[in-house]
Amino acid sequence: MYDAIIIGAGHNGLVCAAYLAKAGRKVLVLEANDRVGGAAITRSFGTGFKVSAGAHLINLLDPVVIDELKLESHGLDLGQKTLKTVSLSHKGQHLVIDGDQLTGQVSDEDRSAFADYKAQMTRFSRLLNKLHLRPPPRLKPGRLSDYLDLLRVGAGLRRLGQRDMRDFLRIAGINIYDVLEEHFDNELLKGALAFDAVLGNHLGPRSNGSVLNALHRSSGRINDDNGTFASPPGGVGAVSEALAKAAVALGAKIRTGAPVEQLMFNGDTACGVRLQSGEQIEAETVVSNADPKRTFLDLVGARHLEAEFAQSIHRTRCSGNVAKLHLGLKSLPRFTELDPTLAGERLLIAPSADYLDLAFNQAKYGHCSDHPAMEITIPSVADPSLADEGHHVLSAIVQYAPYRLKGGWEHAHEPFKKTLIDQLDQYAPGLSLQVISSELLTPADIEAEFGITGGHWHHGEMTLDQAFMLRPAPGAGRYATPIDGLYLCGAGSHPGGGVMGLAGRNAAQTVLSGGKT
Amino acid sequence: MKLDKDHYKTAVYPSPFHAKTSVLNETREFERWHDYMSATRYFDVSMEYFSCRNSTGVFDLTAMCKYRITGVDALDYLNRLMTRDVSKIKVGRVGYGVWCDDAGQVVDDGTVFHIRDGEYWLCAQGRQYDWLLTSALGFDVVIEDISHQMTSLAVQGPTSCATLKAMGLAEIETLKPFGLRHYSIEDGELTVSRTGFTGDLGYELWMKPELAEPVWDALFAAGRLHGIKPMGERALAMARLEAGFIQAWHDFLPADKAVRTTHTRSPFELDLHWLVDFKKPNFTGRRALLEEKRNGSRYRLARLDIDGNKPAHHAFVYNRQNKVIGIVTSAMWSPSAKANIALASLDVPYGEPGDEYLVEIYYQRELAWNRVMAPCRVVKGAFFDPPRKKQTPPADC
Ligand SMILES: Cc1cc2nc3c(=O)[nH]c(=O)nc-3n(C[C@H](O)[C@H](O)[C@H](O)COP(=O)(O)OP(=O)(O)OC[C@H]3O[C@@H](n4cnc5c(N)ncnc54)[C@H](O)[C@@H]3O)c2cc1C
Secondary structure (H helix, E strand, C coil): CCEEEEEEHHHHHHHHHHHHHHHHCCCCECCCCCCCCCCCCCCECCCCCCECCCCEEECCCCCCHHHHHHHHHCCCCCCCCCCCEECCCCCCCCCCEEEEEEEEECCCCHHEEEEHHHHHHHHHHHHHHHHHHHCCCCCCCCCCCHHHHHHHHHHHHHCCCCHHHHHHHHCCCCCCCHHHHHHCHHHHHHHHHHHHHHHCCCCCCCCCCCCHHHHHHCCEEEEEEEECCCCCCCCCCHHHHHHHHHHHHCCEEEECCCCCCEEEEECCCEEEEECCCEEEEEEEEEECCCCCHHHHHHHHHHHCCCCCCCCCCCCCCCCCEEEEEEECCCCCCCCCCCCHHHHCCEEEEEHHHHHHHHHHHHHHCCEEEEECCCEECHHHHCCCCHHCCCEHHHHEEEEEECCCCCCCCCCCCHHHHHHHHHHHHHCCHHHHEECCCCCEEHHHHHHHHHHCCCCCCCCCCCHHHHHHHCCCCCCCCCCCCCCCCECCCCCCCCCCCCCCCHHHHHHHHHCCCCCCC | CCCCCCCHHHECCCCCCHHHHHHHHHHHHEEEEEEEECCCCEEEEEHHHHHHHHCEEECCCCCCCEEEEHHHCHHHHHHHCCHHHHHHHCCCEEEEEECCCCCCEEEEEEEEEEECCEEEEEEECCCCCCHHCCCCCCCEEEEECCCCEEEEEEECCHHHHHHHHCCCCCCHHCCCEEEEEEEEEEEEEEEEEECCCCCCEEEEECHHHHHHHHHHHHHHHHHHHHCCCCCHHHHHHHHHHCCCCECCCCEEEEEEHCCCCHHCCCCCHHHHHHHHHCCCCCCHHHHHHHHHHHHHEEEEEEEEEECCCCCCCEEEEEECCCEEEEEEEEEEEEECEEEEEEEEEECCCCCCCCCCEEEEEEEEEEEEEEEEEEEEECCCCCCCCCCCHHCCCCCCC
16 A cells, blocks of 8 residues: 555656655655656657647746755756847847846846846745745644744745835735836836736736736746746756656656546545546545646545535636647748847747737637737757757747637637747748648647646646635645645645646645644 | 516515415514515414414414425435435435534524435525535536425414314324425425424425415314414514524524624534534535534533523623623523523533523613523423424324
C-alpha cells in the first residue's frame, strides 16, 4: 500500500511527489496522459517540429524548489540567458524591454518612470512571493498560528515603508490601465505591461484585479531578477523531465497512461483511487494535481461533498481565455525592422493598452478577438533541435479566445487560426508563406489535451475572490480539503498557476504535517 | 410552475378552504402566513385548543411549504440533505428530520413523506426551495415546489380517528403513527398521514385544492357528533409547545438566515441527537457535527417546569449564583399538563434534567409591571404525552 497517490503528473504533482518521497513516503503518481508534465510539456507537431505545447516560457519556477530538490543535478537547464521583451509595432518602431532598461522611441520621463515602476513592482512581488512559500493564513478565528500568519503578512506590508505600503494597498485590487496611465505615455510600453497583467485570465486592462495578476506574474525570479523569462533548451517539457527524474531518484513511482476515474472512500475518508481501467489502488493519502472542479465534481462527485462546499466549487470561475498557436516554418520569419538577433526573444503583439481592452471587449460577449494580443517565441533560434535543419518553430500564446465561444469552437477553429496567421503576417510580412505545419489549441483543445476544466491557464481565475485562503474555495484553501485524506496540489490552489512548483511544495508540507482545512 | 401574468398584483391569497373557514371565523382574524391568509383564531383560543385535546380540532395547513422530490437519486439526495437516515423511511411512512448547513447548523426541520416508490414529499414551515436546489448539484432528481398544488388540513384530537372513519376512510383505525395511506375521493386522491404538530392522536389530510371544499364539508359533516371545531394558529401554538416540539424563529434561528454564527443552533443543541446518524458517510453538516461531538456543544435545549402560573415569555434564566445561563425561547401555562412550562436554550454545561434554576418573569397587572424570580426545574420529555397518541387502533374505533 502507498502512503500517497498523486493524481496527475503536472509539474506540481511531480514537485509534490518529490517532496513526499524525500520525506520517506511511498509515493505513486498516476498520470492520464502518456507523458509527464501536464501543461508543461514538449511534444511534436506537424512534420518534424517540436514545441512546448502548453507553457512555453519559464518565469515563475521558484528558486527554493530548484534548490531543495537539487533540480540542476537532475538536468534542469533554464538556458544561457533570460529573454528580453520586444513590444512589436507593425510599423517597425519596436520597443525593447531589458530588465529596467528601455530601447526604442521612448521619452526620458518614461525611461526613468519605468525604472522606478519596475523597482516598486519588484518590491511588491517579493512580498507576494513570501506569501507564496507557505499555506495561506486561515480565516477562522481562534488559532494562534493563524494570527501569527496574519501578523507576518501585516509586518511584511509595514516593512515596505509608509509610501510603498500605501501604494500597495491602493493598487493591489485595482486595474492596470489606471496605474499605467499614472506613470507612462508610451503606448507600446503600456501595452506590454498591461499584457502581463491580463495574461491567462478573463481580465481586460480595465478590469479590477489586473494589477494583482501583474504582481503574481512578476513574483518569480530567475537569476535573482524578477519578471524575466527563460526559454529552456528542449522546451518547457525538459523542466518537467528534470522534475520527474528528481522525484524518481527520491523514490517516487510514476505511471503514465493511467487516468483516474474515481476516488475511493472508506466511510468518509479517501483511501485510494479507481482507474478508468478498473484497477483499484489504495493509499493512506490522495493528493490531486487535477483542477479543483475535476477533482471535486468528477473524481469525488458532488454528492460526496457537503452542499455548500459543492456549490462553491461549482461556482469557481475557470473558463479559459487563452489559445495557443504553433507554426512550423520553412525559415526564420522577418519581423518588420526588427534586428534579427532579437528574433529569439519574447515578442509581444500588444501595441497599446487600448488595443488589449478592445480585444477583451469581444471576449466579454463570447467572441474571440479580431485583433488578439500575442506572446510569440521562436525557441528554435536558441535550440535548433526543435526543428529540422533550417526550419523554425513559432509558439504563440493568444489572448483572447473564450472557452465558451458563441456558436462553439468547432466551426470557428480554422477561421481563427487564419486570423492569427494573417495578423502575424502583418508584423512579419511573408510569414504566412513560410508555414509548413500549423496547429491551434483553443481552450476546448487545451481542456481535452491537458485535462484542465475550461482549459484555464491557472486551473481557475487568479483574482482576489479566488486567491490565498479563498483558492479554490473556502474550506479547501490550505491544500487539505473537507474530505479526510484528500489534498490538492495543483495550480487551482494557492499560489496559483504558471510553472512555479509552489502549490506542489506547500501541499507536500501540509500532507507531511497532517494538515487540516 | 406557470404563473398568471398578473400574479404580482396579489401577494396573499385566500386558502382553498377560505369559503369555509371565513364563515366559521367569528373573530374575522386572519394573518399572513407565506402566500396565504391564515386564521389566527376562530372564536376562542382556549376553546379551540381544548377541541384538539378533548374532541377534534381542524387546522388549515395550506401555507405549509411542500416539495416533491422524484428521480432515481431521490433517496440519496434526501440522505445527503438530512442528518438522519432517510432510507429507514419506507414507502407509506413519514419521518421527522432536520437539515443543516455545512457548519452543522439547523436550516429547518420538517417531515419527509415517502409517498410512493420513488416519490418523496418534504414539508417544512419555511420556504426551502433555494436550499433544496443548492443541495441538488450532482444528483439526478427533480425537485418541485408543490406548495400551491397541494393543500392540507390537520385533523387532531381524541375523536379524530372516529371522525375520519365516519367520513368513510376505510380502516383508518389501522393506520399507525407516522404511517400514510391514499384514498380515492370525488375522483381525486386524498392522502392521509397519521402525523401532526399537537402531540396527540391526529392526522393530516393532503389533497389538490379542487378537493378542498368537498373534503371540508365531508369532514365537518362526519365530525358533527364528534365535537369537531376549527382551530387557529394560536391554539395550535399551545398544543405544539405542550408536545415539546421546537419551532423555527422561536426556538432556533434558521442557519441560512443568520448573520451571527453564534445565534444558530446545531441539532445537538436542540436535543435532536437521535436525528443525527454518523453511520451515513456523507451529509451536509457531518464534519462540523462530528467535531462538535468531539469538542462539545455550546448550548443545550432544556424543558423547564416553572413555579407559579405567569408564563415566562422571553425570560432570562439564572443559576443559583445569579449568573445568566440562557433564555426562554417558548413559554406558556399548559392547560393539559397543569404546569407553567417553557423551552429554554441554556449555555453548556447547564441544563441537566433535575437541575434547578431561576427565571426572571415580567408580567403586567392593570398596566403595572411586576417581576418575579420564579424557581424552575429541568424536566425530561414532552410536557404532555397521552398514550392515545400512539395507540392503534385508537380507543373509540
Ligand atoms: C496555453 C497555455 C500557455 C501557458 N503558458 C505558460 C507559460 O508560458 N509560462 C508559465 O509559467 N505558465 C504557463 N501556463 C500555465 C501553466 O502551464 C500551468 O499553470 C501549469 O502547467 C499548471 O501546472 P499543474 O501541475 O498545477 O497542473 P497541470 O499541468 O494541469 O497538470 C495536471 C495533470 O493532472 C493530470 N490529470 C488530470 N486529471 C487526471 C485524472 N483523472 N487522472 C490522472 N491524471 C489526471 C493531467 O493530465 C495533467 O497532467 C500556460 C497555460 C496554458 C494553458
